[in-house]
Amino acid sequence: MPAKIQPRTLKGFRDYPPAKMIPREWIIETARRVYRSYGFSPIDTPALEYLEILTGKGSAETDKQLYRFEDHGGRQVGMRFDLTVPLARFVAQHIQELGTPFKRYQIANVWRGENTQRGRYREFMQCDFDTIGTTSLSADIEMVLVINDLLSTLEVGEFTIHINHRGVLNGLLEKLDLADKATDVLRTLDKLTKIGEEKVRRELTETVGATDAQAEQLLDLSSLEGSNEKMLDEAEKLIAGNEVGELGIAGLRELIASVSATLPPQATDRIRFEPSICRGLDYYTGIVLETTLNDLPEIGSVASGGRYDNLANLYTNQKLPGVGASLGLDRLLAALEELGRLEQVQTTAEVFIPFFAAERRNDYLQLAAQLRAAGIGVEFFPDAKKLGKQLQYANRRGFRIALILGGDEFAAGECQVKDLATGDSQTVSLAEDAKAVIAEIRRVLGN
RNA sequence: GUGGCUGUAGUUCAGUUGGUUAGAACGCCGGAUUGUGAUUCCGGAGGUCGGGGGUUCAAAUCCCCUCAGUCACCCCA
Structure with a gap:
């Protein structure tokens, strides 16, 4: 070589x-x-x-x-x-x-x-x-x-x-x-x-x-x-x-x-x-x-x-x-x-979607597309790794919010909206083009 | 362009008067529970000691050159 x-x-x-x-x-x-x-x-x-x-x-x-x-x-x-x-x-x-x-x-x-x-x-x-x-x-x-x-x-x-x-x-x-x-x-x-x-x-x-x-x-x-x-x-x-x-x-x-x-x-x-x-x-x-x-x-x-x-x-x-x-x-x-006025952020999107239920890829992609259509930046993780690893990734990059959906949430038609700064999580419905998810994200982002 | 100081892992740094396989912390990757991230535990990868040459039995350590960073001059953003 x-x-x-x-x-x-x-x-x-x-x-x-x-x-x-x-x-x-x-x-x-x-x-x-x-x-x-x-x-x-x-x-x-x-x-x-x-x-x-x-x-x-x-x-x-x-x-x-x-x-x-x-x-x-x-x-x-x-x-x-x-x-x-x-x-x-x-x-x-x-x-x-x-x-x-x-x-x-x-x-x-x-x-x-x-x-x-x-x-x-x-x-x-x-x-x-x-x-x-x-x-x-x-x-x-x-x-x-x-x-x-x-x-x-x-x-x-x-x-x-x-x-x-x-x-x-x-x-x-x-x-x-x-x-x-x-x-x-x-x-x-x-x-x-x-x-x-x-x-x-x-x-x-x-x-x-x-x-x-x-x-x-x-x-x-x-x-x-x-x-x-x-x-x-x-x-x-x-x-x-x-x-x-x-x-x-x-x-x-x-x-x-x-x-x-x-x-x-x-x-x-x-x-x-x-x-x-x-x-x-x-x-x-x-x-x-x-x-x-x-x-x-x-x-x-x-x-x-x-x-x-x-x-x-x-x-x-x-x-x-x-x-x-x-x-x-x-x-x-x-x-x-x-002066310490620069935030240490390494992401340009505010919302992170972990890839959790390996067989639901298209459902994740659809949700991400619905959020983007509402003007919200979303990153979807490429590999279905352990949830903890994915959240760690999101935290270190400076994402504001993670949307947690596994088999249980998909079955119930729901989604957890997790505020990464506080750790608080709200469960909301995925119905009507994720209307409630978008509203909750906007609430957490404060606008 | 001229002069001073500095250069060891991705990062910040240890490394004795030159002496065996160069260390730590943090970070990274994996594991400790295929469902929850600033904390814990275990394991792993990663270093041509900036590069080249010289002195020496032996160089990260001493000398020369070079590359890069930094400070001053110069000039300017």
Whole structure:
């Protein structure tokens, strides 16, 4: 016999057994439902793109992480490393038929050949939603509302949506004559909450090359504290006289006012002006936001996004502004797991039918079919094993209810509906397409 | 990509200064009653000690390489 091939998965790539996949699908379905409730439509794009599509945007960093190869026809191709670049290509190619504003969501895997870490993989899923083709603040507001709906529905506890405007930062950079070092400065400031003020100050002066006075002003802005109103007032003073910055402040004020008018006060309190965040990506030009969980801030942002002026300028002359955000699926799952909010369920049906009377297979199948017709998920065990074994199986998988029928029950036209959580059992009639069984199941399930 | 730590059964881990056939718990399969599952009792399967090479009479244990995980940097979701 030849040696067996060792079963294994590639570094940074994962298997998802049912216990992992069931909560995963629950989050994805929730995201899908919320996105759709705002009129976002689904799209998908190929995993592979022409290399030039992906490298056009790419910084040296994303270029290094790109999975690339020559396909069987000699074409240079690459695997998408995010969903934004494919979206840009997609709208550049199809915007004529789609029309604007175009609202889309896309939930799909992306690949990056970077080093792995907890919560960081080489294959991971992004859950993006974007509104393309409008500069209206309505689209920005919607982005906040969607994130609020999503995280409220997922019951991850309280959360904070940190917002900023790139104009505020860019305004100050212009004023300080640091515009040419913008990328480095922003990247450093973004670390403020992570590494602290002193380290940021040192990095700004020593690595980035800012003067002490410049660093001081940048930190003055970044470390503002107090209510949103107070912080905005003070930020306004710091960037006074700079048009870009003043427009940014005005945009933030308007956004906060609109959200306050739309959401109840406790939801409005989730919004915090945070002058240090900027999102590493340099294509953002307006509002940027990140979302952290109050119980688990160290896990990082679980939903982030922002506004960009010109999504597709690499592929078309048509100007396509937009705003969008992405849900951090893996981080959310890690958070839910850590907060103990994931039920350990390995079944997708709630009702289990043990195969007990070996000669009555068709009767069991008929009952299962009647329940499914009533919208109840049913699993019928394939082997007529000992009842205890079958109930053990049902219990470990997390079934809610077992229907126990043996020769005695079939003879009497009855069925035991057993609540697996409590062990209680009710005997009901099988007559009239199992009407009474269905009613009892619904009662136990509580709906 | 750079550096630190880790790798023993499906899982969590023992395994002495290198020393015979590498252990436990939980899980899995079967049995203790062909009719009732988180408890009990008995039995069973399951390990190339991540992989390869080296040192040695002898390696899970020491050395090198490699693969994987993890942490920091980098970057970001």
